[in-house]
Amino acid sequence: MVKLHDKGIYLVNGTEIVEANQDASAILAARTGVAASREAAAAGTMAYNILKDHNTSGSMDKLKIKFDKLTSHDITFVGIIQTARASGLEKFPIPYVLTNCHNSLCAVGGTINEDDHMFGLTCAKKYGGVYVPPHQAVIHQFAREMLAGGGRMILGSDSHTRYGALGTMAMGEGGPELVKQLLSQTYDINMPEVVAIYLKGTPAKGVGPQDVALAIIGAVFANGYVKNKVMEFVGPGVDALSADFRIGIDVMTTETTCLSSIWKTDDKIKEFYEIHGRSEEYKELNPAAVTYYDGCVEVDLSAVRPMIAMPFHPSNVYTIEELNANLMDILDDVEKKALVSLDGAVEYSLKDKVRNGRLYVDQGIIAGCAGGGFENICDAADILEGKSIGPDEFTLSVYPASMPIYMELVRNGAAAKIMQTGAIMKTAFCGPCFGAGDTPSNNGFSIRHSTRNFPNREGSKLQSGQIASVALMDARSIAATAANKGYLTPATDLDLEYTGAKYFFDKTIYENRVFDSHGVADPSVEIKFGPNIKDWPQMSALTDNLILKVVSEIHDPVTTTDELIPSGETSSYRSNPLGLAEFTLSRKDPEYVGRAKAVQNAEKARTAGERPEDVLPEIIPVINAVKKDFPDASWKNTGIGSTIFAVKPGDGSAREQAASCQKVLGGWANIANEYATKRYRSNLINWGMLPFLIPSGMLPFKNGDYLFVPDIKKAVENKVSGIDAYVVSQDGMVPFTLGIGELTDDERSIILKGCLINYNRV
Incomplete structure (x- = not known):
């Protein structure tokens, strides 16, 4: 059904796979008459060429991308616009669509959901955007119908921002990345690897796009085969699929943890644009005659059977036939996995x-x-x-x-x-x-x-x-x-x-109901604020040294953003940073908020020129131990904050609040073995939080411990990769090393200044 190649491949004329081994050059020369270099063949992917057209850096190794369009929904756009306003926003520089498909029911929290909608409508008028009222369309369907275009790039603040089947490279990121685009800044990434998703055969009758998507997710999620890479759909099997079928597979690529997706296009996609009255947006896309891919997922569509992803992850997949044939064994296995996912809470x-x-x-x-x-x-x-x-x-x-x-x-x-x-x-x-x-x-x-x-x-x-x-x-x-x-x-x-x-x-329907400014801003419009819409609190710059208290320790193999900040009814409070923060880790670690606030109170006392010890007496032996080895450390140069440890945090949603809620509660860092997605790590950075790393299997601290990180400011400024840190205990200072991963110069500046708002504020 699904085969993963253990090395890169060459794709010849969009149909023939040639393994990238020592014989590849001879085979390619015999097939094509051209001995293409791997570097030249890698530039033949559709992804490479779309990224090249949108890159402003002059280097295809270090990309600085400017997107064509932006889109958000009603549990993200308030925070994004509030961040941009605090950073000097005057008008939307590119089309920005505000949809209202998450808090549509206006059923929880009194008036606050509709207050957010009115905020969005008035901002679309004031800054020159598009406003899609509740119940008209979900964010991604509106984008498919009205925004996508061949060879274009769209950035959305929802993780399932995927329009690759229509020839559009789209990415779902946390709100701060959209803020950067609104401020005419760039999306900065290394050139991603590109993996071929090679489709062949034709789906059996009764098999749908979700079946194909789940089969792929089951094959690639756990091993990280496409993590932070671009999935490029090619092969003769694409031709057998309708536009809707391709779209249904494409939207689920998010669950593989890939960066983005793109598909070859044909007359079926051309017809999609014609049906929607936008034939000028169609562009034929194909890989080059000889194209190199960093990996290949080979999918035999004819072998795919109806699938089911059992709780509690899209990668926990079986065929329905397999489940029915082994029912009690598989259900027993799911129940055992649930003990981990649910922590035995119920x-x-x-x-x-x-x-x-x-x-x-x-x-x-x-x-x-x-x-x-x-x-x-x-x-x-x-x-x-x-x-x-x-x-x-x-x-x-x-x-x-x-x-x-x-x-x-x-x-x-x-x-x-x-x-x-x-x-x-x-x-x-x-x-x-x-x-x-x-x-x-x-x-x-x-x-x-x-x-x-x-x-x-x-x-x-x-x-x-x-x-x-x-x-x-x-x-x-x-x-x-x-x-x-x-x-x-x-x-x-x-x-x-x-x-x-x-x-x-x-x-x-859209002509009668959707507000479209056609890019014309009206500065005279007054933004309509409801009582739940609050500004972001002020955030401090990074201090010379940090004292961090570990206030939560999570050992699940993967921690989702839903566990970091729950979805559901809490979404109604996402326009209120402090109000929403009360729900942080509420379903995973209900004691987290109280612990974080206690540490934050000490930092508030410090920044007010008062004694942190008076509000947090337990920090007295900590600072005394620190001063024995670091006599220059003082409350003038040493900040106090909280941190969490999680094995692999950030799978799932693009919601920035998974990071910002920790920040507004005084969080200064996360410590992890790895980060599940680029977007969660970016969210941490954009909110001024240090994305620390420690090797798997090494945990020198426990929940409740205090850590001291000396000269952290210099380490960030000087691009130090291994950062000295200490567990502060009754027995003294126990050293260990924190990694931080690659950071761009702008990301370092954001962390040093405390958050993206501070970075942009004049």
Whole structure:
């Protein structure tokens, strides 16, 4: 089904794979008559050429990228614009689209969700942006329909910003990276490696894009095969896939931890742009005749079967056939893994979902940027036609990804087919993907065509003793399961001919409802602030030395951003930095906030010229021990802050608040064996936090310990890679070394000044 090549490959004429070994040059010369160098062949990727067109550095090793367009949704754009305003924003220099698809329901926190929406509308008017009201479209569908363009680059503040199937290189990053673009600065990265995703064959009837995506994720996530790399989709199998099918695979590439994605384009993508009235945006993209890739994931589409990603990660994949054949063993394994993911906070069971030897599901959801596409829902409607989902526990909800899609489903009858089964059609909303919609009952098991199934992504609360869980599946197999009234069923079990309805896009919905400034700013507009919208608190510059208290220690193999700052109803408070910070690590380490605040109070006393010892007496022996070996250390040159240790933090969402919440609570650093994603590490840096590293298996400190990092300011300034640090104990100072990884000069300046706002503030 999926094969990983253990070395780089050459792709000849877009179809033939040649292993990059000692015989490669001779083989290539025989095939093409040209002995291309590896360096020249690497410049033949589609990714290389798009990055080259957007690079401003003059060096293809150290890129400084300027994007064509930006996009955010309503739990990120307030913080981004507030940061940019504090840094001197006067107008949006490039198109910036503000969608409202996360806090759409305005159901939690009184007026604060709609207050954020009005903030967005007035900012779009004042600074010259585009505002998409709630329920009109999820962020990524609007971008596909109205923003994508061949050879273009889009930066979004949502991790699933992926439009590669349409020939657009898109990246999801934390808010500060969008702030840089709003201030006409650049996105700075080393030239990424590019991995070929070589597709061949044709999917079997009943196999959908989520099945292919999950098969790939299962093969590459744990080993980091494509981590921080660009996935480039090539090969003859691409031709067999519709535009919607490609989009459905592409959006899930985020779950591999890749940097971005790009696909070769053809007449099917040209037709997509024509349908949406934007034929001028189509550009044919292909790799060069001889192209070198740093790796290759070979996917036989004809061998892919309906897949299921069991709790609690998209990489925990099985074929549905395999699960059904080994049901109790696999469920037992999931329950054991849950002990790690849930820290034993609640009792968790799936084996009690087995009825008469079959797995019974409580809920099905087809939704959002992954599941809410036209073809997914039409195929689901074909499966469900004339069926009933039954009057028992099982429920089914379907969320089209945009109002134009919804309108066409009504016009062609697909919506009626779904609704007559007892299923519910709902408006465009991202809630089921991040824990703010369709929460099952306690111990409920939900199957969803959405993007993630991390703990709490279905809305349960461990701290309240509540637990439900999500498995990811394709819309077709969800519909097949619904047709069997909740008993898990792969769509390939059905003998069915799909109607293959044609899509007609009606843009009048957007013309009638979306505000588009067409890039014209109106400085006279007053921004509308609700009472929950707060400015970022002031943040201090890095001091000469640091005393850090370890206030949380997490040993899970991977820590998601959902665990660092939970999603769901907490999203309503993301316009209030201090209010949101109260939820930091609340589902993983409920004591974290209190510990961090105690340390922060000492730092507040220090910066006010008072004695930190008076508010945090436990620091007295710490500073005394430090002064024995470092007599020049004093409260004038030594800051006090908190840090957390996690093995591999930052998988999942692009949300900057995973870092900023720690910062506003006095966090100065993270310490990790590695960072799960570039975007989380970037978030730390942009909020002035040190992204420290220690080798795996070496943990010289424990939760509650104090650490001393002397001359940290000089170390950052002088680009020191190995930084001296000490565990301060009753027995004295125990030395160890912290790594910090590669930092650009701008990143060093941001850390030295305390955060991106300070860096930009005149």
